[in-house]
Amino acid sequence: MTERHSQPAATARDEAAPEIQFRNVSKRFGTLTAVDHLNLEIGKGELVALLGKTGCGKSTMFNMIAGLMEPTEGAVTVMGRVPFREFDWFRGKMAIVFQNDRLLPWRTAVRNVELGLEMLGISAGERRARALRWLETLGLKGHENDYPYALSGGMRQRVSIARAFATDAELLLCDEPFSALDEMTSARLRTEFARLVRDTGKTAVFITHSINEAFDIGDRIVVLKRPAEIAHDIQITPDTPDHERERIRAVIHHSLSA
Template sequence: MTKIECRNLRKVFRIRDQSFEAIRDLNFEIASGELVAVVGKTGCGKSTTLNILLGLERPTDGRLAIDGKEPYDDFDFFRGKLSVVFQTDRLLPWRTVLQNATYGLEILRVPQQERTEKARYWLEKVGLTQFENAYPHELSGGMRQRVGIARAFSIGPEVLLCDEAFGHLDEVTARQLRADFLKLIRETKKTSLFITHDIDEALELGQRVLVLGKPARLLMDVQIPPGTTENPAKQAELKSRIIQVIESDGPGKKE
């Protein structure tokens, strides 16, 4: 069943008399339960696509719909259905780990006891039970990102979105977090879209990788056979194919 449908999506930003095309003609479909990585150069329109999915931006043309509905027009329908893990943790510094993890549930007006139970469940899943009373500044970057993951899962979203979620972490921490995140996604069978500029990360996480050109449009849609990342030769071959496709797209001129 199609969960996310992107049809002839186009986004042009206008700043005074200048216009800038961030998304040219983007088409893809994501089925329920799929884990898809979206990879493309910096500035190719990935976050803009995510913002349209979140209902924060309106498409200039075309449509991007979840369950047949467009987030910008149906903002209320999407309450509690989507969660995002951003690159920076976006935690509230004056709240404890537990209070941060319950934040989304609070906005959804879930009763206090239930939201504490749910948040604790997910904090345990990400290994932070002992830190529930700590404040963000007392945690490492990786731990803060784990709080963000717990917060995202706590609301029980149908779709989980990640925008460069592990992009600023050191490689060892990022790798561990990716593995743990993947496990949670598989356990919950959530539809998820993982945006990254890192091709290895895309191959590690996605069952399928969408490669975007600049401005955003689909250059390549590739299924990742299970076990690819355990096979360095196979991973290297796929990676070089993806790099070739991105490079052949040209330097990404600003119109």
């Protein structure tokens, strides 16, 4: 098992600088500490699975990266900037796939995929072409003009993935996007998702509470204990042998059960 150790960050943005950086970050809600003195760095092009039990602060970390929450202490920087304060700067640079599909019910599948592109001011023709391409990539050809109510749960989630990829954002944030789907659909989608992320060279943070999902998706698995502190930070490579994977799986399982 390759354990990584997050280092304090450099302040200037350069190629070697981390894409996402948590520096001694704490987040408290009244007396509840959701994140406690967390240090974490995620490099450009990494596909990181943040793994932890429900209530361990994963979603709080997610919201701080997305700029929807501000840390109580410490600093969160993404691409060298503070997402909460420089919210608009991240337009087109960050896309999110949520736990549920969150499709706008009044828009067809293709119009839902176009949403992010509209925010970027891309022309109608270009928007439509890109949206159709992504729907086709995700196996939704023929369903472009269907409203969300007419699509299955898996199809809806694929539309939401297409919506995130269509903006061609550098950073993808995914908050347990397949947890509401059946195991077969979930397994198929996460394989597709991981392939797309690797093919496009994006940085992706994938939140999950499933060990299997973390192994299927992540090149790196960050295991969080409660409140969000790093229990393990593990690098997985295609060369990692099966017996080593099983050993890591057992360690993580033990850590999450504690």
